[in-house]
Amino acid sequence: MDSILVINAGSATLKFALYPRCGDTPGEIAAHPSFAAGQIDGLQPGGRLRLCPSGADPVDLAEPADEAQRFDVALQAVQAHVAAVAPDAHIVAVAHRIVHGGRYYRAPTRLDDTAMMLLTSLTPLAPLHQPHNLAGVRALRKAFPALPQIGCFDTAFHADLPELETRFALPQALHDEGVRRYGFHGLSYDYVMQVLRGCSTRAGGRVLMAHLGSGASLCGAREGRSVATSMGFSALDGLMMGSRCGQLDPGVVLHLWREGWTEAQVEQLLYKESGLLGVSGLSADMRLLRRAADDGNPQARTAIDLFTYRLTREAGALAAVLGGVDVLVCTGGIGEHDAATRAALARALHYLGVELDGTANTAARGDGIAALHSAGSAVEVWVVPTDEGRVAAQAAWALLDTR
Template identity: 65%
Template sequence: MSQPSSPSSTNDAVLVVNAGSSTLKFALYPRETPQASGSAYPGAYAGGQIDGLQPGGQLRLCPADGAARALDAPAAASDRERFDLALAAMRAHLAATAPQAQVVAVAHRVVHGGSFCTKPVALDDALIARLATLEPLAPLHQPHNLAGVRALQRAYPALMQVGCFDTAFHAGMPALEQRYALPRALHDEGLRRYGFHGLSYEYLMQVLRRHSERATGRVLMAHLGSGASLCAARSGRSIASSMGFSALDGLMMGSRCGQLDPGILLHLWRAGWELPRVERLLYKESGLLGVSGLSGDLRHLRAAARDGHAEAVEAIALFGHRLKRESGALVATLGGLDLLAFTGGIGEHDAQVRADLAEGLAYLGVRLDAEANLAADGSRSLPIHAADSRVQVWVVPTDEGRVAAQAAWQLIEPADAA
């Protein structure tokens, strides 16, 4: 894998990265995406992730289509040194698996773009510094996203770094949907609803438009994973999100609380809780993990529930209840429902979650084909509605990286044509 030797080449590729607190996910996308249905990274030359970036973690390279292997890292290595070791392993892996590819840009998933980044943009130091002011709004993601940008700047100093924002898909939501019932001055300071998981929802809309005439109607999309949200869309555009000012709002998640009465926070502060403890509670100790006391992973809770663990049963039931409750609110915003789509680790793989929500929305005419629902395993996009269902239901494996790569190409192409 090399950097480009000519302005335009059939081997040109965009490197897409998603830097988190403990992982670096990456994929290399060509200019013209080949059809690779069923691939873990559809349309990508190659991909994978580096695990163990957190202090004390064991660095491991996990290729998309191969066995994981440990990486050597000095015990006293700093965070920056560990990240640079991860980048070196990533580059070596991509050079070995896609030697023909010439990287022309790096596209980054950045969770929060605020009110000033409402579409993909080329990143420079000034904009990165401005995006860093949003870190309190997404403390689990934004600092690590931006650390990844800075590290890739060092690794590829001659290349365009493109920021692709999870909030951007929701930037055109109606004004009433964006506003909280707070003083106007606070709204003007940026205390408003933003919505997240936008790259995933943008990809879903692309797929749904190819497969269903209903995609331009009243669509409810459910991105269900360790982070979870719902998006209501009409005419292919977001009109409401279950998430708001931060990625805490809305649905119950793996370790995040979802919607919460702010009076609980006032109570905790009066009881002497300080900010770091409250933040840890809301982001890392609540949700499925907090209710079950076992795990934030729904797969583990399913197994525990089968063994009779009452708290696991309750956590699963509460997850489904909150999903139904929030879905009803967004369906009301849409004024009905034409299409329901599931994605994310839970949405793509947990047939029971899909069946439970379909049952909860049966009053709308939602009917599943039980066999199709069980067969949908996230390997490809599939309809799972019954023949007599008034609402189409789809399972769509998401590909946020492809959306980020598309955004980078759109920024690159005018320069290529000049």
């Protein structure tokens, strides 16, 4: 059974899933969920290495004597797990989620030495993700030297953004060098649009998608194509996130530099010490913050309220660009599981005709696609659990088939 192995390598986790071929149509894979899926936790120095298969209990892995071998141990565990649960699978390629393709890659591509060099040059634009994405590629190239390694980019879904959406008010020379808005979470938005076409007659209209998780962004689509998004040049822009600041006056950065902060300190602050974590002083996890706020923690309540306010503000901006909203979709860890955030967003967009079915919203817990709008709502509201791996697998199959 020919299959694509999809890898999403991060700083602390390695997510994986196997997607089998289905039919003869380019890019067509089985409609059922991926199998041999899960993740390895504890890749960070000092972490606890564990294999966490989907739908099964975690299994502790042997700790390597050398910290530099943690990734090798993780890969060996993935290979062993896939061989055990899918012995008939024939892996024909590895597809990698890569956050930033910059101006170089607008579509999936084979990851040869030239591609790796160009993608490495984009590391400053996505320091939380790009180095780990590429470390995963290097490790898989070494482990499977005969297999095609295919990069699938979060920026690709936004490749055809309108000119004005991509521009900063900076000199033309900088724009020509690639200092422009790109947009992210593209694999997730691609998947959401695919699902929406199958369940809503309005999918070709004005769609506002909210990917809300540790990373968070909004995307406005028309006719299934991205026309506006909250993230820009880097994955810092737009919404407040788990530990990232979101939109920030660049004057703050200049001020910190004048105060003696180093570039590394500012980067640490903006990417890892801000957002829900920074405001609350407690956690980047919305679930924990909800419990703390219910127990009377004022900083947790402020963090939640600010997250909701920033979401409302950005959603209003994208709705204005779209000229209204026909469909609102929530996805990502918070978007799929946190009914209170969805309810707050719906209340804020009531002026656009959004009316939520409270019972349906409370019942939606991220375990499936669900319609959340009331019968009288002028805007459809959906929750769609995302599957970035499926989009990466589809893209990899399509690239292999066209070759």
